[in-house]
Each structure stands twice: as structure tokens, then as C-alpha cells.
Amino acid sequence: MSSLSQLGRVHFLGMAGVGVSAIARLMLAEGVPVSGTDGKDLPVLREFRDAGVPVRVGYAEDNIRSVEEETGTTIDTVVASSVAKAGRNVEYDAAAAAGKRMLHRSEGLAACMSAKRGIAVAGTHGKTTTSSMTAVMLSAAGLEPSFAIGATVSGFGTNAQAGAGQWFVAEADESDGTLVNYCPEIAIVTNVEPDHLDHYASAEEFEQVFVTFVGNILPGGALVLCADDDGARSLGRKVAGGLESKGGSVLTYGFAADAGLRLSDHSDGADGQRFTLSCHDETAQVVLAAPGRHNALNAAAAVGAGLCAGMALSDAAEAVSSFAGSSRRFEKRGEIAGIRVIDDYAHHPTELAAVLSAARSAVGAGAVHAIFQPHLFTRTEAFAKEFGEELRRADTAAVLEIYPAREEPIEGVTAELLGHPVLQRQAAVDQAVRAAQPGDIILTLGAGDVTELGDDIVEGLRQARPAEGGAVDGP
Known part of the structure; x- marks a missing residue:
């Protein structure tokens, strides 16, 4: 390195x-x-x-x-x-x-981390939010961390910062296998669910890269692992012996009864969520603005890293409660006449399910309207059925054409495979604006340029509802 x-x-x-x-x-x-x-x-x-x-x-x-x-x-x-x-x-x-x-x-980032104590966050889903929460938690506790994260963190106004403290939080990307370039003191693995099969030859090869990553944890370091995810549990069984032989440890977190850091008493509503964290004989309360059970798990992962870094449970729980969000992670783009427009990076079926579930909790008696843009032909081919099923959680759903990113088209792989209406961008905006009523949520979802539709939807709502004030309550 x-x-x-x-x-x-x-x-x-x-x-x-x-x-x-x-x-x-x-x-x-x-x-x-x-x-x-x-x-x-x-x-x-x-x-x-x-x-x-x-x-x-x-x-x-x-x-x-x-x-x-x-x-x-x-x-x-x-x-x-x-x-x-x-x-x-x-x-x-x-x-x-x-x-x-x-x-x-990734090697450039590893060089930046080399003079600090590293906390690397990996997993198929939740890396950006968990990294952001960890950086916010350490900062709120006065530890002045450095960080490099794949989105702008609310409160910091940036995705990277060189802090005066000893800890460095980094998001470790599994999409191209480069997470193996990091050698952290503390590693968080939020979940292990095969993805990026355009890069990996098989699910087994995808899972092996996490084994290698965990093997890079420094002697005496710690692995923070989600007990609610089967893939993460399997990883824990594979690596526990190797970690222990180097004086390391594993801390599990989750709603599972056997989690070392356990979540309970969870309630989720329009104003966010509350839950209890328990570890050994200690308990602490977390009040989190970000909605969704998945974000409760992300916060628990951050607190777990805090415990491994020497923080008290009560201090870590209080500090993580100050988290206000990350760009493109259930990010509010505006509100017109009580209709909220939310943007999210969700581009895998599991992420789609989590965001739509969070929206359902946040909307109460209202309706959820989704505009989803599939990302990559290979991912669409692999998960078309699952995408279609998850989108049924919304009251109305429209699908945009596939965002190709780095890929060439695959014959027969189109957005129609998802089984929902495939609309052009303006038509999708118009449909959502017509359907939405006060109290509803409109979601733009995907890793491509669907994020650009948020402003168009807000403007469309303003023009459609002039009698209701048309005032925008932004993020």
C-alpha cells in the first residue's frame, strides 16, 4: 500500500x-x-x-x-x-x-487512509448511508474524523473531509472488486447479496471478495456484521476463525435475538423512527430522522463501529441520532400542497423494497407513486422479475428505459421485462403529477439520470396546483 x-x-x-x-x-x-x-x-x-x-x-x-x-x-x-x-x-x-x-x-483512497485508523464500510446495500452515519456520529462526538463517501453528507456539505482526528471512514466499493485494496482497523459489512454479475463470473466469486476484504482487517481489529442478513452471517462463519487468530473480534448487530448489538422497540412514522439498542447490560435510545427499518440497521452498524472504536453505547446512540441524511438517499427534493417528492439511488430489488417500505411508513394514509429507472442491462436481465414484484408495493408505478451506463444493449433485455408501464421521461412526470394528492409521496428511483426528474415533478406540481399556493418546501 x-x-x-x-x-x-x-x-x-x-x-x-x-x-x-x-x-x-x-x-x-x-x-x-x-x-x-x-x-x-x-x-x-x-x-x-x-x-x-x-x-x-x-x-x-x-x-x-x-x-x-x-x-x-x-x-x-x-x-x-x-x-x-x-x-x-x-x-x-x-x-x-x-x-x-x-x-x-481505491488505491489512492487507501493511501489517504494509511496514516489514520481506518473504518471501511462494505456491503451490497447501505454502504453510503452507513458510512455517512458513521462519519456524522464520530463528528458529533467530537472525534473530528476524515471521510470519503459516495454522496454529499447533510451537515457537511461535501463527500470528503480531512479531519484532525485519528479515524478515517471510507466507503469500500464491491462493484469492481477493489474493496480488497483496503486494510482497515474496523470493517462494517451491512449485507452480502450477489450483484454486479457483469464483473463477477458467479455468486461464489462475488462472495469471496468479501472474505478477502475481511481478511485484510488489521491484527486486533474488529468486524461489525449484520445478523439479519443471511449472506453476512455466512461470511461471519467463514472468517471468524481467521479474525480470532489475529486477536480480532466480531460484533453482530440487528433485530435478531442473538445479535450482539440488538435493536428492539422499533417504531417508524412520518417524522422518522425510534428504537432501542442493547449491548451486554447497557441500553440506549436512538431517534432517527431517516425513515425505514433498513436505516435503523444502518444506524446500528455505525453505533457498532463506534463501540469498537471505544465509544460508550449511550454516546454513540446520541451522536448517530444527529444524522440528517445523504444525497440521493431518501432525499426530499421539494413539497407542493402536501405532496412530497423524494429521490433515492435504489437500483437493486432489495434496495427498492427497503425504500418503498420506508415510503409506505412515512406516507401514512397517503399513496406512493414510483418512477423507476433500471440501471444496466445485465442487472435488469438478472433481476427483472424481482424489480417488477417490488414495484407493486407502490400505488402507481412507471418504468423508464434502461440506463445503460457502461454497457452495450443485450438482445431481448428491455424495461418491458419488469411488467409495468414503460414511459418516456415527460410522460412519467405528467402521470405522477396527475395521480398525486395531498399527503402522497412521489419517488424517483434508480442509479441513473432519473434523479433529474425531481425538479421537473416539483415544477409540474406547482403549475398543476396554483390554487393551493404552489409553495415549495424544499429539503
Whole structure:
């Protein structure tokens, strides 16, 4: 593993991406000279320009040489996103040919963590929220953590921060197997449910990457594991002996009766949720604004990490209660005439079920209207039936065409496989606006550009209900 002191001047490929931009922010804050390129001139690049960072838009063979000439220094290391790959990115290939040290994004993040005590959060679902909750908890307790998370954290206004404290919270991504590049002191695994089968050859290969990740926990470290998830339990059985042989430990959490950190007395409503956490002979209350049983589990995971980091249960429970949300995680985009517009990143059937269940709890006697955009042809092919079943939890549901991201179409794989009306974007907005009544929730769901519809829906509601004031109560 590289340390920051070994990297020299660092150039980033895919600098506007949420993961790469986080690492660039951290390195910049630590005094590392940085530069970068992205294929699009996105708003985040303005932040770096304002800080005096050399930024290029559009990949080119001579970008790195151009930056070196501009700064009068040599670029030593290139940190690349998962999209910027050898043979597929001319700037990457030119840097490699010039003998630059080439690191994947995850290796750059691991270098940022190397001087701190790491808490790495992994799992098929819930990583971003759990990472955010952990960072908020440590911050509220006065521990001034560093963090790098895949979404903007409410209260911080950023997805990455270099704190003065000893702890570093990182979201560890399993989608491309790079979570094995982290060596944390504390690891959280929220669940293990096969996904990303465009990258993994089998469910067994997917599960093995978590075994390897847990094997990287430092001697004397801890694994915080969800007792309510079968995949996580199976992982625990596989790795417990290895952890114990290195002086490590496992703390389970969940509603399960045998969980080491147990949730009980759970109530969920329009204003959030309350529950009790018990560990050994201690109990503490959590009052959480974020709705949904899945978020209660995420909060328990964060508290579990806090316990492993030496916090008292009461202090950790009080601190995690200050969590106000993360971008694209049940994020309120606006409210017109009592109709709430909520956006969520849910792009797997399990995530869809959790968000729709949370919406049902939050809406009370109202109705839930869902607009879902499938993400990736391979994921749609694998889970079309499950997506269709989960969307039946909504009172009305519309599906957009598949968001392809990095993939080429697969013959016969279309949004129609989900068994719900497939609408164009404006038609989906119009349908939701017509159907919604005061007290209802409209959800935009998916990992693609469906998030852009939130503002369109709010505006559509404002125009459709001028007699009711049309005032927007934003997030």
C-alpha cells in the first residue's frame, strides 16, 4: 500500500466523479499537489479551478505533459477511476507509457487512509448511508474524523473531509472488486447479496471478495456484521476463525435475538423512527430522522463501529441520532400542497423494497407513486422479475428505459421485462403529477439520470396546483 508521502505530484483521471473527486479533495487538503482531467466540464471542476488546481476537460495524450509544463513540475502518480482503463483511455495509456505510477481510485483512497485508523464500510446495500452515519456520529462526538463517501453528507456539505482526528471512514466499493485494496482497523459489512454479475463470473466469486476484504482487517481489529442478513452471517462463519487468530473480534448487530448489538422497540412514522439498542447490560435510545427499518440497521452498524472504536453505547446512540441524511438517499427534493417528492439511488430489488417500505411508513394514509429507472442491462436481465414484484408495493408505478451506463444493449433485455408501464421521461412526470394528492409521496428511483426528474415533478406540481399556493418546501 502506498502512503501519501510516496506519491509526489498526483494527476487524476475522472476527476469530476464522486469517488475520484473525494480523493482529490483529501489529498489537496493534506498538501499534495494535484491536477486532473475529466471527459465533461461538470460543476465540481469549478471547485478545483477556484483552488488553483490545473484541470483539463477531454482526455488527450498530451494533457499530462501540458500540466507539467504549466506547473514546472513532474507528475509522479496517476490515480484513475474505474472507467479510465488501459486500452480504453488515451490519457491513461500515455501516462503508463511515460512510466508514471498508476493507481486505481481505491488505491489512492487507501493511501489517504494509511496514516489514520481506518473504518471501511462494505456491503451490497447501505454502504453510503452507513458510512455517512458513521462519519456524522464520530463528528458529533467530537472525534473530528476524515471521510470519503459516495454522496454529499447533510451537515457537511461535501463527500470528503480531512479531519484532525485519528479515524478515517471510507466507503469500500464491491462493484469492481477493489474493496480488497483496503486494510482497515474496523470493517462494517451491512449485507452480502450477489450483484454486479457483469464483473463477477458467479455468486461464489462475488462472495469471496468479501472474505478477502475481511481478511485484510488489521491484527486486533474488529468486524461489525449484520445478523439479519443471511449472506453476512455466512461470511461471519467463514472468517471468524481467521479474525480470532489475529486477536480480532466480531460484533453482530440487528433485530435478531442473538445479535450482539440488538435493536428492539422499533417504531417508524412520518417524522422518522425510534428504537432501542442493547449491548451486554447497557441500553440506549436512538431517534432517527431517516425513515425505514433498513436505516435503523444502518444506524446500528455505525453505533457498532463506534463501540469498537471505544465509544460508550449511550454516546454513540446520541451522536448517530444527529444524522440528517445523504444525497440521493431518501432525499426530499421539494413539497407542493402536501405532496412530497423524494429521490433515492435504489437500483437493486432489495434496495427498492427497503425504500418503498420506508415510503409506505412515512406516507401514512397517503399513496406512493414510483418512477423507476433500471440501471444496466445485465442487472435488469438478472433481476427483472424481482424489480417488477417490488414495484407493486407502490400505488402507481412507471418504468423508464434502461440506463445503460457502461454497457452495450443485450438482445431481448428491455424495461418491458419488469411488467409495468414503460414511459418516456415527460410522460412519467405528467402521470405522477396527475395521480398525486395531498399527503402522497412521489419517488424517483434508480442509479441513473432519473434523479433529474425531481425538479421537473416539483415544477409540474406547482403549475398543476396554483390554487393551493404552489409553495415549495424544499429539503
